Amino acid sequence: MPNVENSYRILRRAEDANVRSLDAYRSVGGYAALEKAIRQQTPEQVIRQVSDAKLRGRGGAGRLAGEKWRIVRQTQDNQKYVICNAYDADPRSYAVRTILAQNPHQVIEGIILAAYAVGASEAYLFTRSFFYEGVAAIQQALKEALEVNLVGRDILGTDFSCTINVLGVDVGFMGGEETVQIALIKGRRGMPEQRPPYPTQAGLWDKPTAINSVETLANVPLIVREGAAVFASVGTPTTSGIKLVTVYDIAPSNAPSLPRVVEVPFGTPVRAILAHAGVSHPESDIRAVVVGGAEGGALPVSLLDTPFDFDPIEEAGAIIGSSIIELLPIDTCMVHWAMERSNYLSKESCGKCVPCRLGVKRIVGILEGIVSDMGVNGDLAVLDEFATYVPNGSLCGFGVQAPNPLKTAKRYWPDHFHQHIEELQCPTGTCLPVRSHRFVTKHVLT
Numbered sequence: 001m002p003n004v005e006n007s008y009r010i011l012r013r014a015e016d017a018n019v020r021s022l023d024a025y026r027s028v029g030g031y032a033a034l035e036k037a038i039r040q041q042t043p044e045q046v047i048r049q050v051s052d053a054k055l056r057g058r059g060g061a062g063r064l065a066g067e068k069w070r071i072v073r074q075t076q077d078n079q080k081y082v083i084c085n086a087y088d089a090d091p092r093s094y095a096v097r098t099i100l101a102q103n104p105h106q107v108i109e110g111i112i113l114a115a116y117a118v119g120a121s122e123a124y125l126f127t128r129s130f131f132y133e134g135v136a137a138i139q140q141a142l143k144e145a146l147e148v149n150l151v152g153r154d155i156l157g158t159d160f161s162c163t164i165n166v167l168g169v170d171v172g173f174m175g176g177e178e179t180v181q182i183a184l185i186k187g188r189r190g191m192p193e194q195r196p197p198y199p200t201q202a203g204l205w206d207k208p209t210a211i212n213s214v215e216t217l218a219n220v221p222l223i224v225r226e227g228a229a230v231f232a233s234v235g236t237p238t239t240s241g242i243k244l245v246t247v248y249d250i251a252p253s254n255a256p257s258l259p260r261v262v263e264v265p266f267g268t269p270v271r272a273i274l275a276h277a278g279v280s281h282p283e284s285d286i287r288a289v290v291v292g293g294a295e296g297g298a299l300p301v302s303l304l305d306t307p308f309d310f311d312p313i314e315e316a317g318a319i320i321g322s323s324i325i326e327l328l329p330i331d332t333c334m335v336h337w338a339m340e341r342s343n344y345l346s347k348e349s350c351g352k353c354v355p356c357r358l359g360v361k362r363i364v365g366i367l368e369g370i371v372s373d374m375g376v377n378g379d380l381a382v383l384d385e386f387a388t389y390v391p392n393g394s395l396c397g398f399g400v401q402a403p404n405p406l407k408t409a410k411r412y413w414p415d416h417f418h419q420h421i422e423e424l425q426c427p428t429g430t431c432l433p434v435r436s437h438r439f440v441t442k443h444v445l446t
């Protein structure tokens with residue numbers, strides 16, 4: 001099993017040096033990677049190192065960062081951009097704000113290395129305005145970096161220049177979508193756009209643009225400083241390196257559960273991540289572990305040993321997504337849980353495409369009917385239909401993942417649905433009716 005205790009590379013533990021200031025960051029090797037890259041390496045060499053390190057995007061999709069950079073580099077244009085996605089779509093994730101607040105210079109170094117690799121002279125750090133501490137830390141760090149010529153014109157006396165602009169907005173879940181970020185930077189209404197063309201070829205102001213998550217970029221200085229082989233020695237053969245995870249314990253009866261952010265190698269079993277975060281309960285107290293945040297899936301305790309990596313988590317029905325792992329108590333009715341999650345997601349949909357805008361609402365309506373003991377057997381077939389129809393007809397990743405709560409609840413707890421429909425009883429005795437009438441759907445009329 002991966003060594004979770006010694007895996008901290010981006011986060012700072014209590015015993016680690018505080019590296020928020022430039023001097024402190026430099027004292028632990030900070031900006032050595034930038035100096036090495038722009039004085040001794042070509043942009044192509046930097047890209048090759050990132051590719052060899054198998055650095056996959058930490059923002060949820062898991063695409064290879066080196067491959068993205070290679071396309072931007074090779075696309076002919078006189079202007080290119082880097083966008084650092086420091087916007088946690090799921091506000092319950094604490095990864096981004098923790099990185100910004102604890103290690104802002106590593107983020108800046110990663111952005112400048114990305115800009116050097118792809119040939120960009122302008123970068124944007126797109127974040128949530130309410131990450132007050134993180135935004136303040138990154139702005140202070142930028143000021144320090146500008147003063148010593150680590151950012152801006154002719155960086156470190158070379159002919160490479162790059163500015164970084166910080167943009168803080170708060171537009172709900174949609175702000176995490178890359179085409180929404182591009183639109184908002186341009187001052188337009190933020191709505192997901194059809195792809196292709198992908199931002200790597202026609203992004204910000206139709207120029208080639210590398211968009212990487214802040215966590216992905218914060219890993220780049222480690223790769224350049226220590227080499228791809230060292231970086232790839234941690235993690236799994238398909239996904240190297242470490243991952244920040246926000247863990248939520250079962251909430252106490254009259255208070256919300258507080259988040260704990262930990263850093264673990266990819267491939268660490270979910271059970272070990274929980275233990276590392278200090279979360280421990282007998283299995284008999286746990287109904288499910290939800291992996292991936294609001295659009296994540298609920299897994300039964302029998303899957304607690306699933307490795308935390310893109311493929312095994314997706315095979316189980318969940319996603320890496322916003323890297324939130326949370327426990328649901330044993331008295332959770334999974335029909336009710338799927339209904340609440342779907343209801344939240346239906347409000348976050350931007351509404352641009354019909355399957356997502358109406359499909360998720362229909363899922364909520366049918367689940368509300370079942371919870372209110374007005375369900376019929378045909379509801380299950382209609383739910384399956386929507387679970388396929390919504391992702392297939394959706395423009396962006398939000399709609400693709402939106403049925404995950406429903407799908408995993410049905411897959412692992414079919415008895416909860418059957419008990420509500422056939423016995424008109426909540427399996428845990430916790431559901432209260434939420435509707436006084438049911439949706440009339442085709443399967444009822446025929």
Ligand code: SF4
Pocket residue numbers: 192348349350351352353354356357394395396397398399400
């Ligand atoms: S899938 Fe949903 S969130 Fe994405 S563009 Fe369509 S309506 Fe908007």
